[in-house]
Each structure stands twice: as C-alpha cells, then as structure tokens.
Amino acid sequence: MTRARSTQISLTETPYYHCVSRCVRRAFLCGTDSQSGKDYHHRKQWIIKRLEKITQVYTIGISAYAIMDNHYHLILNVDTEAAQSLSDQQVQQRWMQLYHGDVLMNRYLNGDCHSRSEINKVKAITQQWRERSILGDRHQFDMKKSLNYNLTHDQSKKHPNLLN
Secondary structure: OOOOHHHHOOOOOOOEEEEEEEOOOOOOOOOEOOOOOOEOOOHHHHHHHHHHHHHHHOOEEEEEEEEOOOEEEEEEEEOHHHHHHOOHHHHHHHHHHHOOOOHHHHHHHOOOOOOHHHHHHHHHHHHHHHHHHHOOOOOOOHHHHHHHHHHHHHHHHHOOOOOO
C-alpha cells in the first residue's frame, strides 16, 4: 500500500533518498525507440544540464544518478545545515532562478515593495519556498518534479501532437 511521502521521509534518520521517475505509454526518455526507430540519446545531456542547474538552486546534492532508456534514478543528499544557513534573500534569489514570474517577489527584489502588507507577504512566501524546496523537508522531491516538468514542457513545445 502506498504511503504519503511525508511519512516516509525522516531527515533525522538519513539525508539520503533514492528517487525513480519513469515514462508512461511506452515512451522513451532516452535511447532508441524500437517502434519508431527514433534515437533519443541526446536527451541524456538535457537531463544532466537540468540537474546541474537544479542543484545550484536547491540544497540537495546528487550523490549518484543513472539515466536509462525509459526512466532515471537519483540518489539525493539533503543538506539541511546549508539550507538553514541561507538568508531570506538567498532563498528568494535561488527560487527565482527556476521559477520566474512571481510578480510580488520580482517587485520586492527590485526594491519596489514598501508597504508593511507587501513585506509581510514576501516573508511568508519566502518561508514557504524555504520549506518546500530549499530546506529539503518532506516536499524536497519538488526538485524531481522540477526536472520532469521541464523535460515535459520542452518536449510538448517542440512536438505539440506528442500527448494526443
């Protein structure tokens, strides 16, 4: 029976976690598709580049990885001490490297937020970001979601009929 991720993760027990993500519908992540004959080996470099970018943002290191034809494995190392030492500004800047578009945070980082309510909201958002992705709490595998979203989004832009 499946269990909620929050009950499976205990950073006091171990900072290391094994994650797996696989493709569905006989899709190929990398390798050569035996049905169509298309070669997708070039995607391995995409994944490696995205992993490098993501690890610059999150305080989660990648101890090992394996990229297979239709899935990948990651061994993640959560560095809670590094996460705790980040200032609010570092959390904000790291998050905005991956997730552009938060209007209030962009205004704040540009020095355009002055009201107490705006500043309080920025502090609340920053704390949420710290807990969700930077700190490596039970949501730390948002890092994996970020990788998967990026790969899917890029492919659906290049091949709009792929998911039909």
